[in-house]
Amino acid sequence: MLRGAGPGPLRRPRVLAIVSLPALAAYLNRDEETRPDGSVVEGYSAGGHSAPPRGPLRLDERGDLVYGPRDAPDFTRMAALGLPFWIAGGQCGSDQVRRAGVAGAAGVQVGSVFALCEESGLEGGLRRELIERELAGELTVRNDPAASPTSFPFKVADLPGTLADAGTSAARNRVGDLGHLRTLYRTDRGAIGYRCPAEPAAAHVRKGGTLEEAEGRQCLCNGLLAAVGLGRRRPRGVVEPPVVTTGQDLGFLRHIAPDGGEYSAEAGVRRLSAGLVEEALAPV
Incomplete structure (x- = not known):
């Protein structure tokens, strides 16, 4: 707990809403x-899914x-x-x-600090x-508007041999046999x-x-399981x-693993908490 942060003493939350802007939090509240019991305010640089931008959809030169x-x-x-909230993304x-x-x-x-640590479940070759690539300045993590079947933008790391690779994606036999992100619909017979x-x-x-709904979609169910x-x-x-997802801000790697070697989750915690314990114990 940070000195002076939040509306008061924290209780263990049962339900946290993930929101991108205060308007949605206010509506739920x-x-x-x-x-x-509180909200996670997720910025658009956070890994995984994120909210689409407000206003017209625009893409930069990288897509x-x-x-x-x-x-x-x-x-x-x-x-x-008046409810506790946590900030996510970068x-x-x-x-x-x-x-x-x-x-x-x-x-x-x-998320990303621990997704790339040695205890992470991410497959070792992908993690390395x-x-x-990030330390060499060669990694691109795109907020792809089409990849996820949920229609929400999804962060995709451009790595060869993954679904972000156009050749790999085109060669894959399109299968959706896990169904974790499927949706319900009513058939012509009412079932x-x-x-x-x-x-x-x-x-x-x-x-x-429709074909438009299917265009560019990736099977995240199979792809994310393959990533671990x-x-x-x-x-x-x-x-x-x-398919590999991560946050777009990976600058922490230059401090925690400047030589590109493995680092532990403990090292990640130390980086997050550096100096905070001393400050919390300091006299007011």
């Missing part, structure tokens, strides 16, 4: 049935979504709601933790390649069916979907290719 000032959360408004050092406390947050949510834009396009259309070494094995020795 106005009704006891929807009010969470990355362009965000603007309207997409930056107002933490003063978040604090005014919160990879003690300076960011301090700034979160000044902004009224109860703390930060951190991510670190080496409940399931469909996913990342399944074979013909099957998706047959179930009432659990890729499904197909006939003729084919193994599902991975």
